[in-house]
Every structure is written in C-alpha cells, then in structure tokens.
Amino acid sequence: MGLDKSTLPDSLLRRVSPSDLQAAGLPCPVADATIEDHVADADPYESDLHDKILAECRRCGWIALHGSMAHRTHRSVGEFDFVILADCGRVFFIECKSRSGKLRPDQAALKAWAERLGHQPILIRSKREFLEAVK
Numbered sequence: 001m002g003l004d005k006s007t008l009p010d011s012l013l014r015r016v017s018p019s020d021l022q023a024a025g026l027p028c029p030v031a032d033a034t035i036e037d038h039v040a041d042a043d044p045y046e047s048d049l050h051d052k053i054l055a056e057c058r059r060c061g062w063i064a065l066h067g068s069m070a071h072r073t074h075r076s077v078g079e080f081d082f083v084i085l086a087d088c089g090r091v092f093f094i095e096c097k098s099r100s101g102k103l104r105p106d107q108a109a110l111k112a113w114a115e116r117l118g119h120q121p122i123l124i125r126s127k128r129e130f131l132e133a134v135k
Contacts, residue, residue, distance in 0.1 A: 042099035042125035049096045052127040053082060062086045078110035080121060084134070092134055093121040101125075 043049040050066070057064040063085040067075065082094035093114060095107060103111065103123070111121045122133045 042129075043127070044099050046096050046098045046101060049098070049125070049127065049130075050081065053094065053096070053130055056127070056130065057084060060086070076110075078104070078106035078108075080110070086134060090134075093119060094130070094133075095121060095123045097123060097125055099125060 043052070054064055054066065065083040065085070066081065067079070080093045081096045082092070084092040084094060086092060095103070095111065097103070111123070114121050124130050124133060
C-alpha cells in the first residue's frame with residue numbers, strides 16, 4: 001500500500017532549499033518570491049541560524065535534539081543538525097547551511113538514504129525557511 005501524497009499536509013512534504021532549486025535550474029515555488037529573495041534572507045553564519053531555531057523551539061515548547069557546533073558530532077556520520085520533536089507527533093530532521101554552505105558528501109548520503117526510507121529531511125538557510133517548513 002503506497003502513500004497518497006495529496007492527502008499529506010504540506011508541512012510533511014519534502015522541502016527543498018531555493019538555492020538547491022537554482023542549482024538544478026528549476027523555478028522557485030514560493031509565490032511572490034524569487035530565489036534571490038531567499039538567498040538574501042539566508043544567515044551568513046550557520047551558528048546564528050542554529051541559535052534562532054533553538055529559540056523558536058523553546059518558544060513553541062518543542063524538544064530540539066542538537067549537537068555542539070564547536071566540533072563535528074561523534075555520533076552518526078552526516079547526522080542532521082536538528083531532530084525536532086514538535087507538537088501533534090510531528091518530527092523534523094533539519095540540516096542548516098549558511099548562505100553559501102553546501103552539504104558534505106556524508107550529509108548528502110544520509111539525506112538521500114532518509115528520503116528513500118520515506119523521511120523528509122529539510123535543508124534550510126534562514127529562519128524564514130525554517131518557519132515555512134514547520135508550519
């Protein structure tokens with residue numbers, strides 16, 4: 001029995017960073033916004049974005065599982081920056097990148113594997129992208 005994606009809420013469908021769309025030569029799906037708007041909105045430092053996400057999770061009462069940014073995690077290779085346990089049983093796998101940051105090969109491999117298993121990891125570059133992904 002397969003999933004009918006038309007019955008899933010938007011927040012559960014895969015999110016793609018506008019810069020990923022640009023790299024693939026695809027249009028940005030966000031109404032009234034260009035890819036440049038999103039990239040311009042991106043945080044120049046990944047650590048700033050982490051702080052904003054942690055603050056938003058605290059505000060919402062969500063559990064944010066997050067490793068130290070001082071060094072690479074010693075847990076799983078390519079592990080997502082955040083696993084967020086949100087309300088209503090929702091779980092988000094979030095990978096943050098700065099304006100110009102790119103996935104390392106181990107991160108891209110984990111993201112692809114998770115997608116093959118039916119999970120929806122989200123690559124984000126700004127607080128706005130985060131808020132859109134979790135609404």
